[in-house]
Amino acid sequence: MRADWSWQLHQGAAVVYVIWFAVAVPLAVAGLLLEPRWVGWMVLAWFLVLIVFTLALRVGDSRRRRSWAEAAAEQGWRLSASGPELRDRWPFPPFDGDPRAQVIDVTTGRHRGREFWTGRFRHKVRRRDLGFDFLDLQVDRPLPPLQVLPAGLAPVAAASFLPLKLTVPDLQAQYQLFNGREDHAMAVLHPRAVEALADVPPFGFSCEGRRFVAILPAYRESVTALAQLNAACDLLDLMPEQIWREGEQWAATEH
Template identity: 80%
Template sequence: MTAAQVTRRLAAPRLRPDWAWQLHQGSAVVYVIWFAVAVPLAIVGLLLEPRWVGWFVLAWFLVLVGFTVALRIGDGRRKQSWADTAHQLGWRLSASGEELRDRWPFPPFDVDPGAAIVDVTTGRHRGREFWTGRFRHKVGRRELGFDFLDLQVDRPLPPLQVLPAGLSPVAAASLLPLPLAIDGLPAQYRLFNGREDHAMAILHPRAVEALADVPPFGFSCEGRRFVAILPAYRDATTALAQLDVACDLLDLIPEQVWRAGEQWAANQQQS
């Protein structure tokens, strides 16, 4: 299998990225949901047949165990599928990539000093070097995370962060986003950092057409760094399709945005 053979028009995730992350990580919210159902279940059991209360609670506990095991098996299969794909394409895998944090001195990567970078894959695709993996950090009091895709760029870009609304809880650079009115996108996109005219220039009709083919993802860029921000727990097919579309997005960036990035970089050097 090659990246070019990936089928487009992939379905979007059913759960919001922050909820999916917490479910897969087995965070406290899973047990809160379990108790929220177990307590009424026990009350109903007491009202109907007290002898069955223990069986009701045990059955619900087994549902929790089965759900957790199913998630772990699914995660393991996704990880193995990606490893097989990466080896087939000649890409390199590593367990962590803490050295990558120095590449991204901008939100959301520089907010939590205790953030971790794991499951890193590096390689080349369509002539660009890339680094992809999982970014774990603390957002408020919650431990959340997302997948990242850092693509090589040869010219600087202006500071910008554009995300679909669903990804904002896990990776937003600010709390006051500006909605972007763009037809054809698979989700509502918002501007969290940078200028609206730059975002609108990047999300022109051809770019929107490419983004519409895959589950929604966003990006942060600044200088010679362009990082796609993606929901975690994607299968290999979705990851390859989004890699292709992220490359398309870079290839389609208008010249005016590149010139704005060069001007921004020049101003940074002078200041």
């Protein structure tokens, strides 16, 4: 399922009720044509489907939160309800598009020698409430501006530039470049980095200066989240020296 559709369903957005009515109306019409006595029962049954579906989503979300809290406690990481100060860390797309965006469900800690911040980013895109998970990893040297996303994440991350299709062998997902240079993107996605990314569900990243943020689909299982954390660390560990030098040159021109 597309990341933006999944977000809408989990959030109980209006689209959920639009879908419900889109099915309920034909059911009612069919009931009137076939057997009027059953109209009420058919609509009631479909209403119960909506309730069960909503409860299943809530139970699943609660289970995922509990599983992540247990995993974080085992690692000695810290959880907090929100982190509004984090928004000031990312003055680049897709984080700077909505001044009223929220950062919630924040976890902070240290993994493989790096400080990290992870949580959920909520924002509004053309009147639609959307969101995704983020993973901000500590970097000690600047990186050039670059934003690479799998096509499935583009609608929910709402990248602000027109995408350029990237052809990355051995990766099933279609990746797109939304900001930065194509040669930089292909240098970052070299064969060893692709090996690390191929083992986990697709995710993207935005970087600029001393900021590297992985952009991930929301509502993941803790096992998937931990695997993607390791893959993002691998991506940084395998970052070519050429990219670090390009980042230092870019940073020198910005100051």
